[in-house]
Amino acid sequence: MPTIISESTRPSKPPAAKANLYIDPDSRPKMLPVDFAGIPDELRAEDRWVLWRLDWVKERWSKVPYRPSGGKASSTDPKTWTNFAAVERMYNRGGHDGIGFVLGDGWAGVDLDDVRDAKMLTMHPAAMNLIEEHGGHSDISPSGTGIKIIGRGK
Numbered sequence: 177m178p179t180i181i182s183e184s185t186r187p188s189k190p191p192a193a194k195a196n197l198y199i200d201p202d203s204r205p206k207m208l209p210v211d212f213a214g215i216p217d218e219l220r221a222e223d224r225w226v227l228w229r230l231d232w233v234k235e236r237w238s239k240v241p242y243r244p245s246g247g248k249a250s251s252t253d254p255k256t257w258t259n260f261a262a263v264e265r266m267y268n269r270g271g272h273d274g275i276g277f278v279l280g281d282g283w284a285g286v287d288l289d290d291v292r293d294a295k296m297l298t299m300h301p302a303a304m305n306l307i308e309e310h311g312g313h314s315d316i317s318p319s320g321t322g323i324k325i326i327g328r329g330k
Contacts, residue, residue: 197319198237204230205237207273207318212264216313219277219326220260226251227263227272239318241276251278274318277326284329286310287322294320 197205207230226241226249233240241249241256244266249256263275279285291303303323307314312327 197321199235201232201235205319208316208320210267210275211315214315215260219313222277222283223259224254224257224278224280224283225260225263226257226276226278227266228274228276229272239274239276242272254278279326282328284327286325287317288324289317289322291323292316292321299323 227244228239228241230237231240232238241251243249243256244258244262247256257278266272267275277283277285286306288303288306291300292298307323307325310325310327312325314323314325316322317324
């Protein structure tokens with residue numbers, strides 16, 4: 177059974193495009209805080225975690241992955257990933273904008289952009305259908321305008 181993010185399935189006006197959140201060098205986007213209590217044990221048990229921080233890269237704010245030790249992490253190098261406890265501890269110390277779970281080895285994800293109105297707390301009905309169809313763990317994206325679904329691929 178998926179974690180349902182919103183009880184409302186009626187969309188209001190279309191949400192602001194996520195891309196617009198990341199293009200102003202003078203306005204660092206505000207990210208939603210991580211809800212550690214909402215992360216299931218099945219994901220916590222995996223050593224596939226990274227921290228990330230919004231850095232200004234190539235004329236836009238980008239989510240750059242980091243290790244708890246401070247160096248950059250890579251989504252393709254398992255030696256730069258760590259356990260859940262380490263990213264939770266470092267995130268809570270401050271200096272990072274979020275945490276990430278690296279997909280692969282049977283883990284799959286769906287990233288739905290611009291399907292949620294963060295002010296009205298509504299979601300597009302098609303997004304709700306995908307959450308229900310795919311199961312797994314679903315979460316609001318850090319921008320508040322999208323949904324991420326993570327689960328075991330088949």
